[in-house]
Amino acid sequence: MRFLIAPDKFKGSLTASQAVEAIARGVRSADPSAEIVSVPMADGGEGVVEALVTATQGEFRVTRVTGPLGEPVQARYGLLGDGHTAVVEMAQAAGLVLVPKERRDPGKTTTRGVGELIREAVKTGARRIIVGIGGSATNDGGAGMAQALGYRLLDAQGREIGPGSGALADLDRIEPGDGAKALEGIEVAVACDVTNPLCGPKGASAVYGPQKGATPEMVARLDANLARLAEVVARDLGPRIADLPGSGAAGGLGGGLVAFAGGKLGPGIDLVVEAVGLNEAMQQTDLCLTGEGSLDAQSAFGKTAVGVARVARRHGVPCFALVGSIGEGAAECLDAGLTAYFPILPGPMDLDDAMARASELLGAAAEQVARGFLAGARAASRRSAGCE
Known part of the structure; x- marks a missing residue:
């Protein structure tokens, strides 16, 4: 399986590169043989x-x-x-x-x-x-x-x-x-x-x-x-x-x-997508994982997760977002391109604690998302084989 990992920073917690590392760690825990392509992203502002x-x-x-x-x-x-x-x-x-x-x-x-x-x-x-x-x-x-x-x-x-x-x-x-x-x-x-x-x-x-x-x-x-x-x-x-x-x-x-x-x-986001060659990286990808600190209605207007998802959609690649918090109107991001989004917090948590443990939480969430995707892919493969 080929995974493209393309998150933004988690402001105050992780740089985009650190977020890539955390997600990759989770994916490898789910599938040690996974092919991983890392593309740290940004929306053009800080980072x-x-x-x-x-x-x-x-x-x-x-x-x-x-x-x-x-x-x-x-x-x-x-x-x-x-x-x-x-x-x-x-x-x-x-x-x-x-x-x-x-x-x-x-x-x-x-x-x-x-x-x-x-x-x-x-x-x-x-x-x-x-x-x-x-x-x-x-x-x-x-x-x-x-x-x-x-x-x-x-x-x-x-x-x-x-x-x-x-x-x-x-x-x-x-x-x-x-x-x-x-x-x-x-x-x-x-x-x-x-x-x-x-x-x-x-x-x-x-x-x-x-x-x-x-x-x-x-x-x-x-x-x-x-x-x-x-x-x-x-x-x-x-x-x-x-x-x-x-x-x-x-x-x-x-x-x-x-x-x-x-x-x-x-x-x-368009300038960044072009500069990092995201369209080229998206080719032959099975799943794209993106993410950022928060997701809400405003995220549909040029924020990183949705910008990455739009590129993924053009290539027919499912795109999941791992986010620190989910705000009002986040579901609008699904219409804008995201396949699904997942919070990285396992439950109620103090903000300072959550930010201090961001890498750990992001990696754990990525592992579970990857496991679910891989289970679905295997099931689809078995069904396809049974039809031949």
Whole structure:
């Protein structure tokens, strides 16, 4: 039997690679002779660097960049096994996890480090860059990133504006500077799983600003500042990003990558499926096992388990998901592609205990699922033989 194991991370418990190892351990307990193909996955947000580098046998790199508060941080990015694709996570340079709760202020945080991270990736010789933009602490529309790439964002006196969304109120004009050439000839693919525009009631500031520390009074100012950025970008550079679906992702970084890096926004899971060669791996597979921390109605819209299941369905392969928790509307994922889903908890359990034992629980659940599948396959084989 050939098993394809393609889970996402279990956030706070297991990386995608660790989840693969746990599931594989369970499958081998059920069938020591099983052929196992391991493909760690991600949906394009946090964890995408590890998933893509591991799945393609690439290499990790670490560099020092400007963090969201202006202080230096160590950021990891990756070079994929194809030799010409790099992958970066904005969360490594400007993520909410890098900002202590008491210091969260989306009017001050910057994406400068994201631009520095992209420039480092370019230095490796990469001709294609995949950018995962989940988990941001910022709301500057990619202005800091643009400055790091070489664009000049100037006030009415011709001075560079400062960091953060608050400084966009002073933006008078944008000069391409060296920025227009920084990514010349390089394809930038942006893993974007939301359709929020840059501005307005469904925009970056209104929807995501409060998660990053914005008060209701701040939201109005932040939205006005992003509207100003969009106006100046349209006038000086051409792209119209104010209402572009997905431009509001990651505090407007989605729009900034379009405006300043020629980025193409697309579903993160689709970019990952292509990069790891999941369609090719799915061939000749008897069962696909995927999984992630939780499954609910929202999982049907671009999350890893359902994205993997859709690929499996195209190849006629059953796909089971092993999940930490099952939320409301999870059954919608069955219509979206999953064959079945199974919780890994054997019963009521303290959350901290469950997270600490995640590898053990995932492996045990995988063993039982594999045993059930194998029993069904053997029964079907016997029936088929009896009919011949």
